Structure formats: structure tokens, C-alpha cells
Amino acid sequence: MVKLTPELIQQSMQYINPVRDRELDLRGYKIPAIENLGATLDQFDTLDFSDNDIRKLDNFPLLKRIKTLFFNNNRIVRIADGLENCIPNLETLMLTGNQLQELCDIQPLFGLKKLTTLCLLQNPVSAKAHYRQYIIFKMPNLKLLDFKKIKMKEREEVNEFFKSPRGKEIAKDITKKAKAISHGSNNVDRPLMSNEERAKIKEAISNATSLEEVQRLSKLLQAGQIPGDNRHQNGNGTTEEMEEEED
Numbered sequence: 001m002v003k004l005t006p007e008l009i010q011q012s013m014q015y016i017n018p019v020r021d022r023e024l025d026l027r028g029y030k031i032p033a034i035e036n037l038g039a040t041l042d043q044f045d046t047l048d049f050s051d052n053d054i055r056k057l058d059n060f061p062l063l064k065r066i067k068t069l070f071f072n073n074n075r076i077v078r079i080a081d082g083l084e085n086c087i088p089n090l091e092t093l094m095l096t097g098n099q100l101q102e103l104c105d106i107q108p109l110f111g112l113k114k115l116t117t118l119c120l121l122q123n124p125v126s127a128k129a130h131y132r133q134y135i136i137f138k139m140p141n142l143k144l145l146d147f148k149k150i151k152m153k154e155r156e157e158v159n160e161f162f163k164s165p166r167g168k169e170i171a172k173d174i175t176k177k178a179k180a181i182s183h184g185s186n187n188v189d190r191p192l193m194s195n196e197e198r199a200k201i202k203e204a205i206s207n208a209t210s211l212e213e214v215q216r217l218s219k220l221l222q223a224g225q226i227p228g229d230n231r232h233q234n235g236n237g238t239t240e241e242m243e244e245e246e247d
Contacts, residue, residue, distance in 0.1 A: 001053065002029040006039035014044075021045035021067065028052070034059045042066075049074065050094075057095075057108075060086035073097040077105070084111035092117040100125045103134055104177035110138045117144040130170055133158045137171070 002008065004026070013025040023046040031052040038061045040047075046068040054071065058080030066087045076098040083090075090112050100106060100123040109115065118135070120126050126146065136142065136150055136158045143150055161167045 001032055004029075004031045004033070004035050004037075006036050009036065009039045017046060023048060026052070037061055037063065046070070056080065057083070063087050064089055066090055068092040068094075070094045071098065075099055077101070079106060079108040081108045082111070083108060084113065087112070089114055091115060094119045095123065096120070097122040099123065102177060103128055103131065103174045104180075106135070107138075107174070107178040113141060115139065116142060118142060119146050121146050133161060134171070134174065137162045 008029070009024070009026075015023055015025070017023040022044050024040060024044045025048050027048050028051040031049065031054060033056070034049075034054060037047075037059075040063070042063050042065045045065060047066065048070040050070045050072040052071075052074050054074040054076060056078045057071065057076055058078070060083065063086065067089060069087070069090060069092070072094055073096070076095060077100065079100070091114055093109070093112070093115060096119050098120075100120065102125060105125060106120065109118070118139070125131060132145060135145055136155055140155075162171055
């Protein structure tokens with residue numbers, strides 16, 4: 001696991017890609033979290049974060065130049081609100097092979113008004129009922145979803161469906177779930193950690209009796225989880241997500 005430091009950003013490969021955009025290659029470092037992107041000085045059109053261990057799409061500084069982001073094959077379970085304020089000119093977002101579960105989990109993407117290409121293949125959410133229709137309905141500027149072009153006829157049919165009583169009910173239910181997550185009443189993720197909770201993990205790290213325990217607790221800290229939090233434990237008292245990462 002490698003932290004995304006200013007030094008790593010400066011040392012990583014930079015080049016002009018085939019579509020003549022300036023790209024920064026951050027693939028395959030097992031980076032756990034997005035940080036220190038201010039060190040790019042907003043000099044890139046494309047950032048490639050494929051094949052890392054990122055769990056949350058968040059913590060972007062203001063990057064007006066960014067047009068394309070690759071996050072294929074990470075562990076993303078949560079997308080932060082307000083991305084449109086940080087990456088307002090994003091046109092392409094590739095999220096193939098992540099762990100986004102529900103339609104409400106992708107709601108924060110709807111603020112990205114310039115997004116025209118989106119891929120969510122190999123996420124559990126892509127198998128949900130009304131997945132494609134709902135995204136088309138909520139993203140009127142989107143042109144390509146999962147490598148399939150959105151035709152005018154399809155968009156008209158989708159808009160008609162969501163004007164119906166059944167469509168309105170589905171949209172309302174998804175929005176309600178999204179609000180529940182943002183208010184912390186959903187157990188999928190913990191958006192923020194208090195200073196008290198962070199101190200609890202640091203204390204547990206200092207009292208750890210083995211390197212394995214230190215590493216496990218450090219992962220908890222990075223994931224925004226607290227030791228002893230039953231919501232993240234299985235019946236054996238061990239953390240399910242940590243077992244998944246250590247497989």
C-alpha cells in the first residue's frame with residue numbers, strides 16, 4: 001500500500017495521451033485514498049487511478065482542467081457530495097470494477113453537468129432494476145453509458161416513464177435512500193470520523209501487541225471505521241471488510 005504523496009505525483013509517468021490530453025499515470029500503486037492532488041497544480045486533463053485500493057471518490061481540490069478520470073478496479077463504495085464544485089469540467093468518468101451497490105450511491109454524480117461518458121460495469125449497482133433508465137433520467141447531458149450510446153428515442157421513453165406514477169414512486173424512493181446515507185442513517189459507510197473516534201483508533205494502535213494488529217487498525221483508520229463498531233463486524237468479532245482486504 002502506497003500513500004498518494006506529492007513526491008509520488010511528481011515521480012509518476014506523465015505524457016500526452018492518444019487524444020492529445022495531458023495525462024498523469026497513477027495506476028497500480030495500491031493507493032488507499034485520494035489526497036494531495038493539489039500537487040498536480042491542475043496541469044492535467046486526465047488522471048488514471050486504475051488498479052488501486054481507493055474506497056471513496058472524494059477529497060478533490062479545485063481542478064478545473066480535469067476532463068477524464070479513470071478509477072477502474074478499485075474498491076469504491078461511496079461517492080462524495082459536491083464533486084461538481086471540485087471537478088466542474090469532468091466529461092468522462094470510468095468506474096468499472098468497483099463496489100457501488102445501490103442507485104442512491106451514485107446520486108452525487110448527478111451534479112456533474114458536463115459529464116457525457118460514464119461507465120459503471122462490474123459494480124453491483126449495474127444489475128439493479130431501472131439502473132440504466134434512472135441514470136439517463138437524472139443525467140440529461142449524458143451521451144454514453146457503459147459504452148452504449150443513449151439515443152434520443154431511449155431518452156424520451158425514459159422521461160415518459162418517470163413522469164408516470166410508478167416512475168415517480170421509484171425516483172422518490174431512491175432519493176429518500178440517498179438522503180438517509182447523507183445523514184448517516186445508512187450503514188453502508190461512515191462519511192466522517194470525529195476526533196474522539198480517531199483518537200480511539202490511535203490509542204488502539206499504540207496498545208497493539210503485533211505488527212498484524214497495527215496494520216489492521218491502520219486500515220480501519222483509513223476506512224473511517226472504529227474498532228469495536230458492531231456494524232462492521234461479523235459473528236466472530238472480526239472485521240469483515242478487513243478480512244476482504246487481506247484475502
